[in-house]
Amino acid sequence: MLTQEKQTPELLEEKKTITGSEAVIRGLLKEGVDTVFGYPGGAIMPIYDALYDYCDKINHVLVRHEQGGIHAGQGYARASGKVGVVFATSGPGATNLITGLADAMIDSTPLVCITGQVFAHLLGTDAFQEADVISISAPVTKWNYQVTDASEIPAALAKAFYIAKSGRPGPVLIDITKNAQLQQFTCGEHVPCDHIRSYRPKPIIRKEYIQEAAALINQAKKPFVLWGQGVILGAAEQEFRQFIEKSGIPAAWTIMGAGALPSDHPLNVGMLGMHGNYGPNVLTNDCDVLIAIGMRFDDRVTGRLDKYAKQAQVVHLDIDPSEIDKNVKATVPVWGDCKETLPLLTELIEAKSHPEWLQKFREYEAQEVEQVIQDELFPASGEMTMGEVMQQLNELTNGDAIIVSDVGQNQMVACRYAKLNHTRSNITSGGLGTMGFALPAAIGAKFGAPDRTVVTFVGDGGIQMTIQELGTIMQSDVDVKIIIVNNQFLGMVRQWQQLFHERRYSFVDITSPDYIKVAEGYGIAGKKITERENLRSGLQEMLTHKGAYLLEVMVTKENNVFPMVPQGCSVSEIRLK
Amino acid sequence: MTNQNHIDRQEFNITVYTEHQVGLLNRIATIFSRRKMNIESLNTSPSEIEGIHRFNIVIHETEDVVRKLTRQIEKQVEVLKVYYHTNEDVIWQEMALYKVPTDVIAEKALVERLLRENGARAVVIRKDYTVFETTGHREETDNLIKVLQPYGLIEFVRSARIAIIKGSEGFNRKLREFERAEPGSESVENEYLNSREKIFSM
Ligand SMILES: Cc1ncc(C[n+]2csc(CCOP(=O)(O)OP(=O)(O)O)c2C)c(N)n1
Numbered sequence: 001m002l003t004q005e006k007q008t009p010e011l012l013e014e015k016k017t018i019t020g021s022e023a024v025i026r027g028l029l030k031e032g033v034d035t036v037f038g039y040p041g042g043a044i045m046p047i048y049d050a051l052y053d054y055c056d057k058i059n060h061v062l063v064r065h066e067q068g069g070i071h072a073g074q075g076y077a078r079a080s081g082k083v084g085v086v087f088a089t090s091g092p093g094a095t096n097l098i099t100g101l102a103d104a105m106i107d108s109t110p111l112v113c114i115t116g117q118v119f120a121h122l123l124g125t126d127a128f129q130e131a132d133v134i135s136i137s138a139p140v141t142k143w144n145y146q147v148t149d150a151s152e153i154p155a156a157l158a159k160a161f162y163i164a165k166s167g168r169p170g171p172v173l174i175d176i177t178k179n180a181q182l183q184q185f186t187c188g189e190h191v192p193c194d195h196i197r198s199y200r201p202k203p204i205i206r207k208e209y210i211q212e213a214a215a216l217i218n219q220a221k222k223p224f225v226l227w228g229q230g231v232i233l234g235a236a237e238q239e240f241r242q243f244i245e246k247s248g249i250p251a252a253w254t255i256m257g258a259g260a261l262p263s264d265h266p267l268n269v270g271m272l273g274m275h276g277n278y279g280p281n282v283l284t285n286d287c288d289v290l291i292a293i294g295m296r297f298d299d300r301v302t303g304r305l306d307k308y309a310k311q312a313q314v315v316h317l318d319i320d321p322s323e324i325d326k327n328v329k330a331t332v333p334v335w336g337d338c339k340e341t342l343p344l345l346t347e348l349i350e351a352k353s354h355p356e357w358l359q360k361f362r363e364y365e366a367q368e369v370e371q372v373i374q375d376e377l378f379p380a381s382g383e384m385t386m387g388e389v390m391q392q393l394n395e396l397t398n399g400d401a402i403i404v405s406d407v408g409q410n411q412m413v414a415c416r417y418a419k420l421n422h423t424r425s426n427i428t429s430g431g432l433g434t435m436g437f438a439l440p441a442a443i444g445a446k447f448g449a450p451d452r453t454v455v456t457f458v459g460d461g462g463i464q465m466t467i468q469e470l471g472t473i474m475q476s477d478v479d480v481k482i483i484i485v486n487n488q489f490l491g492m493v494r495q496w497q498q499l500f501h502e503r504r505y506s507f508v509d510i511t512s513p514d515y516i517k518v519a520e521g522y523g524i525a526g527k528k529i530t531e532r533e534n535l536r537s538g539l540q541e542m543l544t545h546k547g548a549y550l551l552e553v554m555v556t557k558e559n560n561v562f563p564m565v566p567q568g569c570s571v572s573e574i575r576l577k
Numbered sequence: 578m579t580n581q582n583h584i585d586r587q588e589f590n591i592t593v594y595t596e597h598q599v600g601l602l603n604r605i606a607t608i609f610s611r612r613k614m615n616i617e618s619l620n621t622s623p624s625e626i627e628g629i630h631r632f633n634i635v636i637h638e639t640e641d642v643v644r645k646l647t648r649q650i651e652k653q654v655e656v657l658k659v660y661y662h663t664n665e666d667v668i669w670q671e672m673a674l675y676k677v678p679t680d681v682i683a684e685k686a687l688v689e690r691l692l693r694e695n696g697a698r699a700v701v702i703r704k705d706y707t708v709f710e711t712t713g714h715r716e717e718t719d720n721l722i723k724v725l726q727p728y729g730l731i732e733f734v735r736s737a738r739i740a741i742i743k744g745s746e747g748f749n750r751k752l753r754e755f756e757r758a759e760p761g762s763e764s765v766e767n768e769y770l771n772s773r774e775k776i777f778s779m
Contacts, residue, residue: 134600135600138603138607139604146600197596197755198654198656199654326645
């Protein structure tokens with residue numbers, strides 16, 4: 001049984017002549033990779049073969065579908081701040097990554113995907129399992145590259161990691177032909193990449209813009225901060241907090257920025273956008289200086305652009321020059337990494353508080369609590385709501401859990417109501433809105449932050465898109481808590497049909513399997529909650545259970561997420577009902 | 578699309594300096610195609626610096642849109658620098674070839690004069706056909722089509738536009754900035770980035 005024996009990594013380290021595949025694994029180790037999500041196949045078998053010798057150094061998580069693999073990689077990256085690494089074979093394996101690549105691209109998630117490819121001499125011949133992955137993935141990767149010779153591997157890998165994590169992060173794909181994986185070559189030292197001639201990860205900070213921005217902020221009567229994921233990606237939570245606290249400016253967040261400032265911070269005035277809070281949306285059209293930090297004015301945040309904050313002077317801080325003036329024209333652009341620009345700005349601004357202005361947010365908040373939040377979070381009678389599930393969860397986790405939501409009403413409820421004490425705690429598909437994201441992303445999040453409680457909040461539609469990943473949970477023994485909020489509908493689509501298509505519920509009633517039995521089939525404990533009186537104990541049991549747990553909560557069927565900025569309306573036209 | 582936009586639209590010459598890299602053409606092309614924009618003309622060629630390629634792209638758009646496009650192009654990892662200019666700011670040329678039957682041409686004594694007036698020259702003269710060439714702006718090359726049409730023009734082709742920036746000191750100086758391992762504090766590309774309205778206008 002010679003073939004099953006593993007070689008010791010130490011011995012392999014000393015080898016000078018190695019295969020391309022060994023170079024891949026060595027490169028990953030040198031880049032500090034400890035976890036890979038993947039699925040093998042013919043065209044990536046040499047890499048898997050090389051991995052066999054390194055199983056004690058690199059934890060490979062065998063997913064059930066490559067889409068699950070890449071979403072897991074995203075969850076890992078988002079929870080840990082490290083680069084997520086994903087393996088897939090050629091052709092169908094690689095194309096199964098596309099949704100996740102697009103998702104990671106729009107949400108600026110650092111990933112390195114390694115795909116196998118057919119032998120170089122077969123490229124372009126429609127060989128078995130050949131797909132033009134480089135062309136297909138080009139629009140959804142920050143960079144991609146095809147390796148056809150083993151000697152290119154060390155440099156390509158180093159470059160891939162540098163590009164994925166530097167500047168505005170993003171997904172990178174390296175496609176390696178089988179001959180390159182098998183080819184022997186003399187491998188030199190791993191040289192990490194820190195410079196590429198044609199690549200400028202960050203623009204250089206211009207002091208005069210910082211000064212202009214500070215002057216605007218200092219004379220503002222009603223300044224308002226909008227923050228996004230840039231704060232988290234730049235690891236600038238501290239710098240951000242100092243800026244907010246010194247300036248005394250009320251701050252609202254995009255769902256990608258959630259958690260960078262704790263939910264109960266006195267200057268945190270809530271969520272922006274289509275299903276955001278009432279005050280921040282209305283007052284966007286009332287402020288005199290709008291300070292956007294690491295956010296990109298997505299249309300879900302701005303609503304109608306021609307009626308968006310027209311009265312305000314705009315200060316926009318962003319690391320990506322192409323984001324400035326893209327959707328909203330900036331009065332003062334502050335190009336740069338906000339970890340570096342924020343302290344410079346904080347130094348120049350006057351310490352202030354804006355009690356009257358802040359009070360306006362509180363008044364709108366009181367209105368929203370009375371008309372929406374109270375009924376959603378504390379319904380006295382009737383069927384259960386998604387909001388009360390989240391409310392109970394908040395109380396039990398005390399806001400310390402990582403919440404991984406899917407897409408739809410569940411996502412909006414999770415983002416609106418989850419209490420987040422810590423950064424990197426809200427993981428969701430923001431830009432692409434990918435159903436099926438949550439379950440695999442939660443798996444990745446648990447690997448990325450093993451000491452934290454990871455709770456998935458997912459709809460009955462979304463769970464069925466990647467439910468096969470229960471198999472990954474089973475095999476890898478991943479401790480994720482899964483809450484399916486089952487409204488027996490594709491809820492968010494149904495909400496739109498109700499509001500904008502005269503209740504013509506076209507193909508949105510979706511049936512579910514017996515999730516508890518399905519979980520049982522995968523060896524995962526679970527319970528279905530149909531009565532309010534069992535909700536809290538069910539959540540409690542889920543949280544204290546050792547290992548994965550699936551809790552299905554039957555919630556009211558035709559509930560809507562409000563407030564809402566209807567499509568094509570301005571943010572100040574936000575509806576409470 | 579408002580009227581205002583129609584008025585503001587004009588030809589812009591986008592100059593892109595890139596690494597010589599497989600797949601980059603595709604990446605640049607999709608920046609236009611995903612926004613449903615037609616490229617009027619596209620030429621790629623080596624630049625004066627070894628290993629650096631140069632794209633000349635012509636697009637009919639508003640300046641605001643073009644500015645955004647150039648930033649998206651420049652965002653590509655393998656793109657070194659992007660400039661955009663109006664037609665007044667560049668010296669540009671297109672080349673055209675015209676194939677006409679030799680017997681017709683030979684019979685008409687006026688032809689020679691027509692060609693001279695239009696700055697054309699014969700590239701190939703064969704028994705069955707003759708190929709002429711002109712180089713110039715669109716109106717000039719278009720003109721010769723009209724002139725040659727009555728003489729049985731068989732085939733016509735025009736090249737993509739190439740353009741040289743009038744006010745340029747050349748790209749060499751900027752390249753040296755790019756070559757430095759650590760970008761210096763007065764990295765030139767940021768100067769342009771930060772001059773906003775005047776961006777990239779050297
Ligand atoms: C992959 C994918 N397909 C379709 C959609 C469109 N979509 C957005 S929300 C939604 C309904 C989600 O239903 P469910 O998962 O049950 O969650 P709920 O809204 O009920 O919480 C759909 C179909 C999407 N976002 N992603």
